[in-house]
Amino acid sequence: MSDDIANQTRLAAAAMPRGLFVFTLIYGGMTVLAGVLAFKQVQLYPTDLAVEAGIFAFLLLVVISSTIAQIYGENLAKRIVWWGFIPLLIASLLMQLVLNLPASTEMVQFRGEDLAAFEQVHATLWRVWMAGPAAYIVSLLLNVWIFSRLRGAGEGGGAVSLMARGAIASALSQAVDSVIFITLAFYGQFEITNLLIGQVIAKVVLSIILVPFLITGGVALARWLDERGRR
Template structure:
């Protein structure tokens, strides 16, 4: 009995669907990348709306979590959101460590501009660093919950999948903006215009991009799962 039990665990690990495995890897990378990209704001042509670039990585997190909920279940998607804190915590720890270590004399002397840019991008105020994970957790858990609750019994049509993805993403992104901007900037300046602009921009991106990201993500995961090992 012991030998069989010892063999069961490795076999279960090896039996993980390939699509799920790939998306877990992508999810971890996007949680880290979103914070770095957020330093730059981009204009959403042809409007005057501006949005921090981290939204593009964050929308991939939304699409991945929704895809996993669709194919592998809400429970696994929810776990993935919680475990997303692990790469966030590890990357934050490494960033603090690297920022605390002194730069080499050669870099300080000959590449002072690069060093200043590096520190500017990776150095964030404590409020912003705290606001990011809180907004991440609430909005991604909300996205998975709404997406799963809207699912009809036996739903198989693509339009239903796209509509659920757009609605869940739009609502969760609106909440994400409210939480992040309030925690990060309330009391420092009037956040009204920034908050309204970010909500409109993120909801618009959710409606335009998420339906296609989810349907494409579901199709890719199914293709990966069906391929021979």
């Protein structure tokens, strides 16, 4: 019986589309990186508005989840979003472990500034780690839902339809994400108005200008990978 189960598992793994496999790997990495990058706020020249740098990784999460919904279905895209919690949780636990482990003698003696900077940044990262999952699950599930609802019962037609759905779903879900994340992560630490406004504007603009082309490219890449995997 155990051999049969093992064989079925191997067959299922071998049957997994290559595009889905590659995009799932990238997705897991981006869930972790988005939280780390979010600690830095980037100024939007020439204004005083700002955006947290995690936006760049998060845009890829939106693109990947929409691509998976387009090719492999809404239900699978939702499962990918939920399972994305796992690398985020593991990364958070590992960060706490590393922070509580004693630093080496060499680092304490000769690289004290590096050690202090590392601990100062990552020890205060807990609010980012807490805010990230809340904003992540709401916004990405919303993105998949809107993207799939706009598709309707049919297959969604050509590239224009795909691009339009990607832009609308991303803009709405990213605006919601900004409000949740910025408020939970940074409220009370500093004045968040400029960051919040900058974040919403940046995400909506990028969703309209950049995301449609990234989703179109993502769908094309996934299909190409699937075709190569069948050869």
